[in-house]
Structures are given as structure tokens and as C-alpha cells.
Amino acid sequence: MNDLFEPLKSATTESVRAQIRSQAYRGHTAGLGGNTLQANLAILPEPYALDFMRYCQRNPKPCPIVGVSDTGNPNMDTLGGDIDIRTDTPAYYIYRDGIHTDTVHDLRNLWRDDFVAFALGCSFTFEHALQQAKVPLWHIENDRTVPMFATSIQTVKSGPFEGPMVVSMRAIPNARVDEVVEISRKFPLAHGGPVHWGDPAIIGIADVSSPDWGDPAPVPDGTTPMFWACGVTPQAAIKNAKPSIAITHKPGHMLITDIADDAETPIYQSR
Template sequence: MNANYQSLRAMPIEALRATIRAGDYTSHTAGLGAGLLQANLAIMPERHALDFMRFCQRNPKPCPLTGVSDTGNPMMVTLGRDIDIRHDVPAYNIYRDGLLTESMTDIAALWQDDFVVFALGCSFTFENALEQVGISLWHIQNNTTVPMYRTNIETTPAGPFCGPMVVSMRMIDPARLEEVQTICRRYPLAHGAPVHCGDPAEIGIVDIGAPDWGDPVPDEVGKIPVFWACGVTPQAAVARARLPICITHKPGHMLITDIAEDAEVPVFRP
């Protein structure tokens, strides 16, 4: 069941999170929780956590680390009041031995006492700032998931974690490109400025109309494709690492925190 998207956009975060926790909204979070930091997820056994933290530190553009749980504790106390990671994301992907085996809307039945949760900043955060200055984003206006692509840009390995950077794409008016870059630089916890503008082939994308994740967008007349580092990058790295189990967000379906999107340090202070 999915609650009305437009009504959710106007909800305070407490009501929005309650709707997601109840299973009444299971779709993407683009445009929701205006002004608040959204986060990608990677949940894994503790024995892999240090290598993954190193991977994030070595690749801060696609993996801006915003929160880490205590071992076995599903409450993300540094990211908000009463955030239970087992229930508070609209949809999760489950990887076993590197293979995506299923998606689900609640992971309480899978929770393990040795799990560590990593939260990573998300590009949805800066989209609110772009909309506020009149830069329209097709996927938000049309209630779809932003397109995401594997690239030929390699990440810096750490332990078993390695692989290509994943990027998200938005069509932007060239006349406003410099403005977009300036705005996005203000949000380093949300991937910061774009990593590439223009010809997708230069970063290894063969067909912009066939994203690896998310939904395609039309080739808007007078606009150019602009690409940002994306928090799906660790999902690709996790698949390569072939962990016995790892849980991530379903692409586009983020954790909405209580942290202001322009916070310099992502720590919740009630």
C-alpha cells in the first residue's frame, strides 16, 4: 500500500516516518522530508565493518559516511529520534553471497546481533535546494526514481570492497549549470558537486536511456545530462565482495533522518 505522494511531501518527519514504519508507503523518497538529510544504507556483519568503513573513507564522493550504529543495535541514535533501521526505510534489498535475492519492506525477521549499520549521504538531499531556486527535476515532477548508472570510474579498494563508481543523472539547463554546481558544493554529505557533465560515453555509459537502476528520463530539449556520485556505489562493491549477507536500501528508497541537510557534522541533537 502506498499513501498519496503529494500529501507525504507536506508531512512533518514524525508522521512521515510513522507512515513508512507502518508499511503504508513503500516507494521512493525523492522530494520527501524537505530540508532533512537522506541516507543510503549498508548493513553487514561486524567482521566486515572495518574494511567497509575504510572503503567509505577512501571514496568520500560516492560514500559520504553520515552515521554508524553500535554493533547489534538497530536504533540510529546519532541520526534522529526513534529511528529503527529495521522498519524505517520504505524498501530494502537483501544480498546473499553477493547476489540480490529479494526485496522487502521490513527486515526485523532478518536482524542479527552482530549487524553494523552504515548510513551514507544521498543526492536527494540537495534536490530540495535546487527546486527552491526553480530548477525542476523531471523524476520528482513525474514521481519516478532518479536514473543511476555504472561508470568506468574506479573506486579505491579496501579489503574485499572495490568496483566502479555508480552515478545518478539529472537533465540540467546549461545556462544554470554553474549555479547547480555552486549549490551542490554546499552539501558534501550529499555527494557535493557533480563528477561529470555532458557526454555519458566519457564515463563509460553506453546507453543513457537504459539505467542500471531507477527509471529513464526523457532527453529534454535544451538540457544536458549531469552526473553525481551515487550511494548505490557501495551496493555494487558489496555484490563484488560476496558477503554471506548484506542489507541495503532499495535504490531510491532512503532513510530520512532528523539531521538538517546543511549540517556540517551529521549528529542528531534533540
């Protein structure tokens, strides 16, 4: 476990981002940021940007757009004060020709004038509401990254971008399933309600103990596996599109914004 994780749970978004920017904290962001929106990232050369934006618009459940940068500008002022896409996420995946080649913690040496950055809402956002309702979340309680799976659900294609929907899983006590559905539905910028719960085989998941991303998590007796659309979906699409270079967040390692988690629009306004 990272020694900073527990103290950062009660820190301001600015303090959390400062620890990430300095690389003092490189861990997952589940449970951090309080009542603010967390975001997945996808960074692409400008010739791919319009097709990717269409892909997100055609697949709003896994890819809810909350911010788009100007070409070549790493600052995303619509998401919060002093946010720099190059430094403010704990870890980044580098893809070359659709292949994950590197994991880095700073993009300043890789940033290009033709890059466009996309921020997509993340299900970590509604977890704070679940915690306030005292719903147990194993991955947060055990400082692990939520398990994520590629499914048999296909997204709607745009240009070279296509592929399966990725979902995140949380095991929820049976008696609280309906309550959790209703709580998460209140956060449309963060994937909203689950896409499935119950038998994982129905959505093409053969073994919930073996996630494609993140850490394995138990599904104890008396709980139901629940699955939410996940912002890792674009990473599967990027593998198919094969741009010469693309950058995403490392799954589970998000950008923490200053947008209220219950905001109806994703535009940050200074407080």
C-alpha cells in the same frame, strides 16, 4: 503513483517515517523530508565492518558516512529521534553471497546481533534546494526514481570491497548548469557537486535511456545530463565482496533523518 506521495511532500520527517514504518508508504523518497538529510544504507556482519568503513573513507564522494550503528543495535540515535533501521526505510535489498535475492519492507525477522549498519549521505538531500531555486527535476515532478548508472570510474579498494562508482543523473537546463553545480557543492554530506556533466560516454555510460537502477528519464534538447556520485556505489562493492549476507536500501528508497541538510557534521541534536 502512490496516493500518499503528494501529501507526504509537506509532512514532517517524523510523519514520513511513521508512514514508512507502518508500510503505508513503500515508494521512493525523492522530494520528501524537506530540509533534512536523506541516507543510503548498508548493513553488514561485523567481520566486514572495518573493511567497509575503510572503503567509505577512501571513497568519500560516493560514500559519505553520516552514521554508524553499534553492533547489533538497530537504533541510530545520532540520525534522529526514534529511528529504527529495521523498519524506517521503504524497501530493502537482501544480498546473499553478493547476489540480490530478495526485496523486503521490514528487517525485524532478518536482524542479527552481529549486524553493523552504515548510513551514507544521499543526493536527494540537495534536491530540496534545487526545487527552492525552481530548477526542474523530472523524476520528482513525475513520481519516478532518479536514474542511476555504473560508470568506468573505479573506486579505491579496501579488503574485499571494490568496484565502479555509481552515479545518479538529472537533466538540467543548459543555462542553469553552473548554478546547479554551485548549489550542490554546498552539501558535502550529500555527495556535493557533480562528478561529470555532458557526454555520458566519457564516464563509460553508453545509453542514458537505459539506467542500471531507477527509472529512465528524458534528456530533452536544451538540457545537459549531470551526474552525481551515488550511494548505490556500495551495492556494486558488496557484489564483489560476496558476504554471506548484506542488506542495503532499495535504490531511491532512502532513510529520512532529522539532520539539517546543510549540517557540517552528521550528529543529530534534539530540537
